[in-house]
Amino acid sequence: MIQTIAFYLFAFLVIVSGVFTIASRNPVHSVLWLILAFFNGAGLMVLVGAEFIAMLLVIVYVGAVAVLFLFVVMMLDIDFAELRAGFMKNFPLGIAIALVLFAELFLGVGAYQVGGLALGTPDGTAATAPGVSNIAAIGALLYGRYLFLFETAGIILLVAMIGAIVLTHRERKDTKPQNVAKQNARRPQDATVNMRPEVGKGVEL
Amino acid sequence: MTSVFEQWGMTHDWAWFVATIAGILLIALPLMLAVAMIIYVDRKIWAAMALRRGPNVVGPWGLLQSFADGLKVFLQETIVPSAANKGLFLIAPIITFTVALMAWAVIPFNSGAVLADINVGLLYVLAISSLGVYGVVIAGWASNSKYPFFSAMRAAAQMISYEVSIGFILICVVLWAGTFNLNGIVEAQRGHGFGIVNGFFFNLLLFPMWVVFLISSMAETARTPFDLTEAESELVAGYQTEYSSMSFALYWLGEYANVLLMCALNATLFFGGWLPPLEWAPLYWIPGWIWLFAKIFFFFFVFSWVKATVPRYRYDQLMRLGWKIFLPLSLSFVVLVSGYLMLTRYGA
Secondary structure (H helix, E strand, O other): OHHHHHHHHHHHHHHHHHHHHHHOOOHHHHHHHHHHHHHHHHHHHHHOOOHHHHHHHHHHHHHHHHHHHHHHHHHOOOOHHHHHHHHHHHHHHHHHHHHHHHHHHHHHHHHHHHOOOOOEOOOOOOEOOOOOOHHHHHHHHHHHHOHHHHHHHHHHHHHHHHHHHHHHOOOOOOOOOOOHHHHHHOOHHHHOOOOOOOOOOOOOO | OHHHHHHOOOOHHHHHHHHHHHHHHHHHHHHHHHHHHHHHHHHHHHHHHOOOOOOOOOOHHHOOHHHHHHHHHHHOOOOOOOOOOHHHHHHHHHHHHHHHHHHHHHOOOOOOOOOOOOOOHHHHHHHHHHHHHHHHHHHHHHOOOHHHHHHHHHHHHHHHHHHHHHHHHHHHHHHHHOOOOHHHHHHHOOOOEOOOEOOHHHOOOOHHHHHHHHHHHHHHOOOOOOOHHHOHHHHOOHHHOOOOHHHHHHHHHHHHHHHHHHHHHHHHHHOOOOOOOEOOHHHHHOOHHHHHHHHHHHHHHHHHHHHHHOOOOOHHHHHHHHHHHHHHHHHHHHHHHHHHHHHHOOOO
């Protein structure tokens, strides 16, 4: 019974926060509703027993991606009138994307009804036994059957990361960064002089 | 605890429900008391290191100082700035406080004495601690004021930077323990050092990671020397500037609950949690939670010690330490630890 209550609570909150993500006028509120949607999505994942995916959802999306979203949205100076003017212009595109998403959903449900995915052991013979911990099962799949795909994904991400850094990096000539090694190597005798000026005479430095 | 309630004639669902509520209260209420006392301890240690007396007026040796402060704050007026985004402004401290309590669900206080004995315990801790930044960021934005906003930006950048290296450190520990379950990690530390010492700190590959973790946990909780989010010389009081009364107190309590959590993690991951420090039968006569509390207290002393003695980092130094030193270091230790384990434990 508690599972049922929890399911309807999470599902209801996912949908409500999804609606508010789109409907809020303030983009910061939108992002916060989106975070609530992620969080409740993670709750649903826990309910179906995919606790590893749930934790990853929270760590990656809520903990990192959404923070950066929020970071950017807070700093943006957004003109709401302009945003609303773009609504009609982008309406056909939006409809097209919605149709594609709906078709994918339809396909997914259809595929599930046909028989679902056969998740198996690394050699692809049998389905994972229930009771095997999530992480072990996913690890066995990723580093066994799908090793090359997984490594390829890793390399693509690495290339993307380096690409992003190269594209946004610029040499700034006007800043003076501290050279920490040089700073640490400095001794008092390099930086100070002990003068004993005579009374009534100045010091030439 | 569920079975106890079942014996009283409840159905399994209700027994579980009541047992969980009882467990939450059993953790949260002593934690609040501990936070009140630890604030007093913090002030006393800080005062002692500055050759002052510290709080000594309210109650014997000033022991009731935190409660007096709490009462004072409780009686004050909650002021909401007129330019603030009211809803978010009031929710933000609640988020900080709740998140600070949530992570305690998976900390084992004794063998099996844990509220939620889940497989992904350590990931849960990581997930919850990554939520902590929201209370700060939302507060900074909702206050609609310059200094809180600066502070929120700093907090977001700082917490994300150090979470990355904390993640890698946790992976090292998980690799060695072979499980994400915190109880399992504690058990894996039994007799780790020559069969005598309980704890991963007695391990040449994990000891450096512990040092990095200790420093990162100070940065993660925004304690001195990394308290740039509330650097009073630059940002008034940081994200808390516009807060008053109980909403301010919630930040205060949440912050110290987070510090205690980080101390508990230090103790659990590297110093054997509820295990006694040495694998010697008479030491097991002392219950596990006392050992855990002693370790938490020790780490809290280290936190206070650092707070009293180390000057604040500059912001670029903070970022340099996080990204250019800790990240490569912890990353290379992931490789080292997994390589060593492949060679010795999983080889052939």
